[in-house]
Structure formats: C-alpha cells, structure tokens
Amino acid sequence: MNLADKVLAVNDDLPIRTHDPIHSGKVRSVYWLTESDSRRLIKERGYDVAADAPLAIMVISDRISAFDCIWHGEGGMNGVPGKGAALNAISNHWFKLFREKGLADSHILEIPHPLVWIVQKAEPVMIEAICRQYITGSMWRSYLKGEREFCGIQLPDDLQKDQKLPELLITPSTKGIMTGLPGIPEADDVNISRADIENNYQAFNFRSLGDIDRYEVLLKEGFDVISNALASIDQIFVDTKFEFGYVTDSHGQRKLIYMDEVGTPDSSRIWDGPSYRNGEVVENSKESFRQLLLNHFPDPDILLNKDRMDERKALAQHNALPESVLMEVSKTYVSIAERITGETLHLPENPKAEIIQILRDEYALID
Template sequence: MSLADKVLAVNNDLPIRTDQRVHSGKVRSVYWLTEADSKRLIEEKGYDVAADAPLAIMVISDRISAFDCIWHGEGGIHGVPGKGAALNAISNHWFKLFKEQGLADSHILDIPHPFVWIVQKARPVMIEAIARQYITGSMWRAYEKGEREFCGIDIADGLQNNTKLPELLITPSTKGILKGIPGVQEVDDVNVTRKNIEENFAAFNFTSASHIADYERLLKEGFDVISAELAKLDQIFVDTKFEFGYVTDKAGNEKLIYMDEVGTPDSSRIWDGPAYREGKIVENSKEDFRQLLLKHFPDPDILLNKDRMEERSALARDNALPEAVLMQISKTYTGIAEKIVGKPIVLSENPKQEIIDILREQYDLID
C-alpha cells in the first residue's frame, strides 16, 4: 500500500447516515446524525446530554492548511501522514485532563476511532479565545512597528522578540462575521476588546455578561494546565486558541464547555525548551510548516500579502511539495503528539475503511 493510501485526504464522502448536508472545513468534516440515531445513541451509550440533543460524527483528515490554502505533495499525497491522528490524540489528552481537574467538559462524547469523535451540538460562543505567553509572530510584527495596545490592553515598552510577556495576555477575535456591534468591523477574525464583549455579550452568544469571566477563567486555567504539562516535557507553550460553547446536560443544566480542539500543533505554538535556552526557536507546531513554505518559494510576499490571494491559491494548487517536506512535517506532528500522550502514533493502513467498519459494527450508523 502506498503512502498516499495511508493519508485520509477526503473525509466528506463516508456513507454515514445523515439527512443533512455534510459540513466540511479545512481539516474536519461533520455529519449530523438523524434525530432517530441521535436519540438511540444517547439511550444506548448513556451519554450525559439532553434526550433530544443533536449528535454528530466529526471526522478529522490529514489535510494541511497554511496561509488560508490547502497544500499537497508529490505522488498524490494530499495531506500529512499521521497528522489527523496526532491532532485528535493531543486534543483527547488535554480534554480528559481538563475534566479530571474539574475545569469543564468538552463537546466530545465518544471516540470510536483515532480519526473520529462523536460530539454533541453546542451553541458556540462567537469568539476565537487567544492566549499568549510570549511575544512572537504577528503580535511582534505589530509591536515592532510601534503598536502598544492589543485588544484594549496596553503593553510595556522594551520587549524583545520571542520573549515571555509579563503576564498571560488574552487577545480575543471574532469567530465569523458579527454584524451591528459598534466599533467592531464586519469581517471574520477581527480583534475585539473585553469592553466590546461586555457591552454586546448577547451578540457574542453569551447567555449572561457574567459568563465572560467564566470563559476567561477556563481559558487561563486550560492554558496553565497545558503549559505545566508541556514544561515537564521541556516544551514551551507559547500561545494558543480555544473555543467555547454552551450545551445542556441530562439534568437540563446549561453549561459552558470547551469545543473544537485544544493545545494542538494546529491551534498553538509549541517551542522546544533546550533549543530556546540556546537562543534558537524550534517549532513543534504548524508554524514549522509555515516557515518552511516561506523558505521554499522564491517570493514569500505572495504568502504574507492578503492582496495577493489569487496568486497564493495558484501556488498551492499548482505546486506539489516534495514528499520529504511532508514527512518532515509528519515528524513534527507525530513527534510532539507522542511526547504528550506517551505512546506511538500508529498510521492506519486504510483509515477510511476502518472508520466505516467501526461505525457499522459498533454504532449502526452506516447505510
């Protein structure tokens, strides 16, 4: 079996029983189960959710996106071997730790396969909750140009690139396009202040203004849990993005939960500790792939300049990356995952067929 066969590139064509359109994002596809199947599984499996809660099968892929494009490799390799399993394994590990330490639940109810989650429908908080422990990347570029206010928070002068901030900084941005909020642009992923959120909490999907402090607490506590665990592995948790939502449990209580993914190389920057102490930055995250692309192509401005999106899309479409590049990124993802979860990430021989077999035999969800 070729390497291309072991990569799950297309994940929106599985014969999972659904009466809705499959929603396919950059990396994951979501299959909303029929009302009958949702109710049956809640009863059969004893999930702690409302009896009528909609459930979905969420299937990860090995696709890799960077600079708002999906990239591929030579030999028909349309993803990074092991990436999907690595991302899910890392998220599963942190979500479990959060629950054990009494922080909050996640949207995940069951994990049938390394590529698959059974999730409950949540009402998302419309915030990309970003926390930063070090100044680097886009924040450093803005700081270097003289910017000292980030999301309504003033930052001191005299900071150096890639150094630790005086305290954990929360720099939220919008999730999707939010309309009618004074002072907030109607575009996706625009920075907002805490004051913006407080004065328009309902527009951000908060049930109550008091829940803003709850999301900040869960963000900080979640960040601290991951940071402390990574420190034991001599890895540095630099910055990350969390997402939150509301669900209702079996007893009818509404609660704020973690959703999407947490502490992964796709949603976070993780640096190697020994290299950092020697004055070098070794990325154990997707940033490694971004930097590799910037060096690989002769004109990096295409990747960095939003006005050149058409050229950038053509670059991703027309250039198959060398297999060695994809394997280097595979090593980054599986390497940090194996450190975190303490066991090997095994590549499936035929991931799609494995998923179909498990969902048919154990969950009766395949037509």
C-alpha cells in the first residue's frame, strides 16, 4: 500500500446510517445518527446524556487547511499522513486531563477509532474563544501598524515581537456571521470585546450573564492546564482557540462544556522551549506550514489578502505541494502528539476500512 492510500482525505462518503445531510467541514465530517440509533447507543453504552439526546459520528480526515483553503501534494497525496490521528490523540489527552482536574466535560462520549469520535449534540456558544500568552501572528501585525486596543483591551507601547504578554489575554471573535448587533460588523471572525458579549449575550447563545464569567474561567483554567503540561516537556503554549456549548446530562442538568478540539497544532501555536530561549521561534503547530506556504509562493499577498480569495483558491487547487513538504508537516504533528501523550501514535493502515468495520461490528451503525 502506498503512502497516499494511508491518508484519509475524503471522510464524507462512509455508509453510516443517517437521515440527515452529512456536514463536512475543512477537516471533520459529522454524521447525525437516526433517533433510534441514538437512543439505542445511549442505553447500550450508558452515556451520561439525556435519553433523547441526538448523537453523531465525527470522523476526522488527514486534510490540511491553511488560509481558508485545502492543500494537496504530489502523487495523489490529498492530506498529511498521521495528521488526523495526531489531532484526535492530543485533544483526547487534554479532555481527559480537564476531567481529572474537575474543569468541564466535552461533547465526546466515546472514541471507537483513532480517527472517530461519538459525540452528543451541543448548542454552541457563537464565539471563537481565543486566548493569547504571547504577542505574535495577526495581533503582532496589527500592533506593528499602530493598533493598541484589541477586543477592548489596551496594550502598552513597548512590546516586542513574540514577547510574553503581561497577562493572559482573552481576545474573542464571532463564530459565524452575527446580524443586527450594534457595533459588530456582519462578517465571520470579527474581533469583539467583553462588553459586546455582555450587551448581546443571548444572541451569542449564552443562557445568562453569569455564564460569560463561567466561560472565561473555563478558558483560563483550560489554558493553564495545557500550558503547565506543555512546560513539563519544555514546550510553550503561545495562544489557542476554545469553543463552548451547552448539553443536558442524564439527570436533566444543563451544563457548559468544551466543544470541538483543544490544544492541538491546528487550533494553537506551540513553540519549542529551548529554541525560544535561544532567540529563535520553532513552531510545533500548523503555523510552520503557513510560513512555508508564504515562503513557497512568489506573491504571499494572495494568501494574506482576503480581497484576493479567488486567486488564493486557484493557487491551492492548481499547485500540488512537494511530498517532502507534507511529510515534514506529518513529522511535526506526529512528533508533538507523541511527546504530549507519552505514547506511540497508532497510524491506521487502511483508515476507511477500519472505521467501517468497527462501526458495523461493534456499534451496528452500518447496514
């Protein structure tokens, strides 16, 4: 079997029983189970959820996205070997640690395969909950242009690139396009302040004003847990994105939980500690791939300028990256996953066939 066959590039064509359209994102695909299958699994597997909670199978692919485009490689390599398994392994590790520390649950109920989660439906909070411990990336680019206020927070004048910030900053943005909210542009991924959230908390799907405090506590606690664990392997947790939502447990209690993935190289920047102390930034995250793309193409403005999105999509579609590039990304993801979990990462030989067999034989979700 060649390398390209080990990559799970297409993940929305599995024969999982569903009555709903399959939702396919940049990396994950979601299969909502039938009501009868959801009820059966809740009963059979003893999940701590309401008896009528909708469940889904979430399948992660090895696709790689950057600058809002999906990228591919030579020789039919439509993804990065081991990337999906690495992301799931890292998220699973942090979610387990969160539970052990008494933080909050996640939407994951079971992990039948390294590329698969069984999840419960959550009502999402419409916020990309971003927090930053260092000034870099988009925040540094804006700072360099003279901006000193971010999401209602005032920054001092004397900061240097990649410097540690005086405190952990919460710099949220909108998740999706919010309409009809005073002072908030109707566009995706718009920076917002805490005051914006308080003034429109119901539109952002918070149940109460008090839950804004709760989400900030979970955000800071989650960041600290991951940051401290990474520090123990001499890695620096630079910034990250969390997502939150509401679920109901088997006792009818509504609770705020973590959603999506946490602390992964896709949703975070992770720097190598020894290199940083020597004055060099070495990324153990997707940021290294972004930088590689910026250096690879002669006109990096295409990747940075949102007004050139058509050109950018054409660039991604018509340019196969060298296999060596994708293997370098693979090495970054697999290596950091193994360092975080302390275990060798299991890379599926034939991921699609394995997933189908497990979901058919052990969960009776495939006819």
